[in-house]
Amino acid sequence: MSVAEPTDPLGRVEPKARAAAETPFQRFVSDYFDNWIAAAALILLGALIALALAAPWLVPQNPYDLAQIDILDSRLPPGTPSSTGAFTHWLGTDGAGRDLVSAIFYGLRISLFVGVSSGIIAMALGAAVGLAATYAGGRIETLVMRIVDLQLSFPAILVALMLIAVLGKGVDKIVIALVTVQWAYYARTVRGSALVEGRKDYVAAARCLGLSNARIVFRHILPNCLPPLIVVATVQTAHAISLEATLSFLGVGLPQTEPSLGVLISNGFEYMLSGKYWISFFPGIALLLTIVSINLVGDHLRDVLNPRLSR
Amino acid sequence: MTAFIIRRLMQSVGVALAMSLIVFIGMHIVGDPIYILVDPQSDQAEIDATIRRLGLDRPLWEQYLLFLKGAVTGNLGNSFVHGTSALPLILERMPATLELAFASLILAIVIGIPLGLYAGLYPETVASRAIMAGSILGFSLPTFWVGIMMIMVFAVMLGWLPSTGRGPTATYLGMTSSLFTVEGWRYVLLPALNLALLKVSLVIRLTKSGTSEAIHQDYIKFARAKGLSRSRIVGVHLLKNILIPVVTVLGLEFGNQIAFAVVTETIFAWPGMGRLLISSIQSLDRPVIVAYLIITVLMFIVINLVVDILYSLLDPRVRLGEKSA
Numbered sequence: 001m002s003v004a005e006p007t008d009p010l011g012r013v014e015p016k017a018r019a020a021a022e023t024p025f026q027r028f029v030s031d032y033f034d035n036w037i038a039a040a041a042l043i044l045l046g047a048l049i050a051l052a053l054a055a056p057w058l059v060p061q062n063p064y065d066l067a068q069i070d071i072l073d074s075r076l077p078p079g080t081p082s083s084t085g086a087f088t089h090w091l092g093t094d095g096a097g098r099d100l101v102s103a104i105f106y107g108l109r110i111s112l113f114v115g116v117s118s119g120i121i122a123m124a125l126g127a128a129v130g131l132a133a134t135y136a137g138g139r140i141e142t143l144v145m146r147i148v149d150l151q152l153s154f155p156a157i158l159v160a161l162m163l164i165a166v167l168g169k170g171v172d173k174i175v176i177a178l179v180t181v182q183w184a185y186y187a188r189t190v191r192g193s194a195l196v197e198g199r200k201d202y203v204a205a206a207r208c209l210g211l212s213n214a215r216i217v218f219r220h221i222l223p224n225c226l227p228p229l230i231v232v233a234t235v236q237t238a239h240a241i242s243l244e245a246t247l248s249f250l251g252v253g254l255p256q257t258e259p260s261l262g263v264l265i266s267n268g269f270e271y272m273l274s275g276k277y278w279i280s281f282f283p284g285i286a287l288l289l290t291i292v293s294i295n296l297v298g299d300h301l302r303d304v305l306n307p308r309l310s311r
Numbered sequence: 312m313t314a315f316i317i318r319r320l321m322q323s324v325g326v327a328l329a330m331s332l333i334v335f336i337g338m339h340i341v342g343d344p345i346y347i348l349v350d351p352q353s354d355q356a357e358i359d360a361t362i363r364r365l366g367l368d369r370p371l372w373e374q375y376l377l378f379l380k381g382a383v384t385g386n387l388g389n390s391f392v393h394g395t396s397a398l399p400l401i402l403e404r405m406p407a408t409l410e411l412a413f414a415s416l417i418l419a420i421v422i423g424i425p426l427g428l429y430a431g432l433y434p435e436t437v438a439s440r441a442i443m444a445g446s447i448l449g450f451s452l453p454t455f456w457v458g459i460m461m462i463m464v465f466a467v468m469l470g471w472l473p474s475t476g477r478g479p480t481a482t483y484l485g486m487t488s489s490l491f492t493v494e495g496w497r498y499v500l501l502p503a504l505n506l507a508l509l510k511v512s513l514v515i516r517l518t519k520s521g522t523s524e525a526i527h528q529d530y531i532k533f534a535r536a537k538g539l540s541r542s543r544i545v546g547v548h549l550l551k552n553i554l555i556p557v558v559t560v561l562g563l564e565f566g567n568q569i570a571f572a573v574v575t576e577t578i579f580a581w582p583g584m585g586r587l588l589i590s591s592i593q594s595l596d597r598p599v600i601v602a603y604l605i606i607t608v609l610m611f612i613v614i615n616l617v618v619d620i621l622y623s624l625l626d627p628r629v630r631l632g633e634k635s636a
Contacts, residue, residue: 150326153615155570158607165592165600242453249455250577252592269459269578273474277463284456292451 031304038300045293048286052108059102060087064259075271078278092278094267100278103264104286110260111290114171115241118178122240123233125179126186127222133187134194135217145191148184156181160243164252171258174247178240189232193225227305234298238291245287261287316616323612330608331382335375335601382605388598392591397602401584405606407477408583411575412568414503415510416561422507423514424557428545430515431522442515449512454571458505458578465501472501475580502579506572510564517560521553555622562618566611 022030033039051058060082074097081088082099091100133144151159163177197203198221206216245262247253249269254260259267261283268279353361362368366377378388390397430439466474477498525531526549534544573585580586584603591599 154608154611155567157573158570161573161588161592162600162604165595238451245453246455246574250574250589252589265456265459272459272463273467275467277467280456280459281463284453284459287453287456288451291453292448295447295451 028304032300035300035303038296041293041296041300044289045297048108048290048293049112051105052112055102055105055109059099059105061099061102063098063103063106075276075279077276078282091282094264094279095271100264100282103259104261104283107259107261107264107283108286108290110171110254110258111241111244111262111287114174114178114244114254114260115237118175118182118240118244119233119237121175122179122182122236123186123229126183127190127225127229129183130187130190131194131217131222131225134191134198135213141191144187148187151184152188156239156243157246160247161250161252164247169252169255171254174244174253177247178243181243182236182240185232185236186229189228190225193228194221197221197224231298231302231305234294234301238294238298241287241294242291261290316620319616319619320612323609323616326612327605327608331379331601331605332375335378336371378601388602390591390596390599392594392596392599397598398606400599401587401602401606404582404584404587407581408569408572408576408585411499411502411506411572411581411583412565414499415506415568416565418503418507419510419514419561423511424518424550426511427515427518428522428550431519432526432545434519434523443519446512446515449508449515452508454505454508455574455578457508458502458575461501461505462578473498474501477582502575502581505578506568506575509571510561510568513560513564514557517557518553521556522549525549525552559618559622562614562621566607566614569607569610 032042056062074093074095076093078090078092078100080092087099091104093099094103129144133141160177160181163180164173167173167176203216203220206220211220244253244260245265248260248262249266251266254263256263264283265280265287268276268281268283271279366374369377381388385398386396388397389395390400393400426442430442433439462474465472477495531544531548534548539548569585572581572583573588575581576583576585577589584606587599588603590596591603
C-alpha cells in the first residue's frame, strides 16, 4: 500500500470509483460470476455449444457418411484404434461401426438445435399469446388462461406422446410437439409479470404521453417482463432437450436419419445386456452435462435477475 | 361440498369429451391406417371389406358419434392390431401399471421423507449438503438414461436383480399383485426406483423446506419448553404439519407417475398399459390410443378430485367450493 488511496474530507477511503461507473449489464455479469458453480456451468455450456457447432471440423469421421465407416469396426470398446489406423476410437464405436466421439458431437448438434429452436418458438408464441390475453382482458383472458391451466394439469410427456401419435415422426413434428407442450409456461409467466408491470407508474406516464397501446405493450411492458421469461426459457430448453431424448428413446421421436443423443442412447440399449455399456453410456453423459449445465445457469440467473435478492 | 363435487365432475366430463374429439379428429389427419393393417398382397376387394368391417368408410362425424355411443356403454372400439375390444386390452394391463406407480410412491415416501427431515434439521452438515445436491441431480437426470444405467449396474454387472419383466403374482384380499411375493418385489424394485427418482427429489425438497420453516414456529418451541422428547416433537408435531404439502404434491404426482410409467415400462419390459400405448402409436392403432387417453384423463380427474377432498380433510383451513374452482 505505497500509493495513497483517494480519501474524502473526513479521511475515509472512498468507495471504488469503478462501482459508480458500472453499467447494469456489467453489474449483472459480475453478480453472475460471483458464484463459481454457475460460472463453471456457463463455461461448460458454452463449450458444449461450441463443440456442437464446430463438430464437422473437429471429429475424426463424419459418422453418417457411409464411405467413412466400416461395419467391421462395430462395437469396439473405448480406446481401440480404428481399422485404418488413422485415429483411435476414444469412446468406442456403436453397432454400425460409427466412432462414438463423432456421433456424440453430431448428436449434440441435433439435440441442441431441436431444444433451442422449440424453446425460442414457444417463447415467442407464448409471450405473444400471454401479452395479448392480458391486454385484451375480460373473457378472452379468462379463456386463454383456462386453456393454459388445463394443459399444464396434464403431464408434458403425455401431451407430447398424443401429438406424436397424431403428427408422426420427424424433426419438424417434434418441434411442433415441444412448442405445443411449452407455450403455456411462457404465456402464464408473461401474464403474471405483465399484470404487475401494467399497474406501474411508468406505464401510466407512457399512456399520458399519448403513446399507442401496441407501443406501450411491446416497447415498455415486454422488456420489463423479460427477466422471468429468460429464466423460464433456460429451464424449459433443458426440459425440451430431455423430452426430445425421451421420445426418441421410446422410438416415437426423431428418426434414425436425425440421430440426436436420445437416438444414440436408444441404439445402444440393445447391446446393454451383453455388457457393451459404452454405446449408451457416453451419449447419456453428454446429454446429462448439457441438461445439468443449462439448469444450473437458469437456477443462478433466477437469483441474479431477482431484484429482491440483490444486495 | 356436494355442490363442489358435482360441479367438478361436470367440468371433467367436458374435458374428457373435448380431449376425445381432438384426438379422434387428429388421428384422421395422419393418414389411412388401412394400409398398415391389411396384407400388402391383398387385392382391392379385401381392402374394401376390411374398411367396411372397421367402419372406416363412414363420414368422420358418424364415426365419432358411433364411438361416443360405444364409449358410454363401455365399448371403445376394437383394436386394429389385436382384433379385440380396446377397453379390456387396456384394463387388463392396468394393474401392472398401478402396481408400479404405487410401489414407486412408497419408495418416494420411504426414501424422501427421512432424507428431507435430516436435511431440514441439520442443514449445515456435509450429509445434508450432499442430499440437497443429489436432489438437484435427481431433477436433471433423464429418467430413461438412469433406468438403462440401473439395468447395467444391478442386473448386468452385479447380477443382483432381474433386468426385465414382472415377477410372479399372488392374490390377497381379492387383489392380484406381484407386490405380495418376495420374488415379485425383486422384479419391481428397479423399475419402481427408476420411476420414483423424480418424486424422491421432490419429496426431499418439500420436506426440507417445510422442516426448516416449521422448527422456528412457536408450537415447536412450546413443545420443547413443555419437555417433550425430541423424537416426539419431530415425529408427531413437526411431521404432522409438514405432511400437508407432501401429501398434496404426491397425490397430484400419482397421475404423472402413470404417464411417466410409459418410459419405465419400455425400459424394463414391464407389461403395463404404457408399453401398449407406445406400440399402438407405432402401429397407428387408433382405438387403443383413444381409449388409453380417455382412461388416463378419467384417472387424472378422479385423482385431482380425491386430492382436493383429502386436502380439505387434512387442513381444516381449506374450505372447498367457497370460490368457484
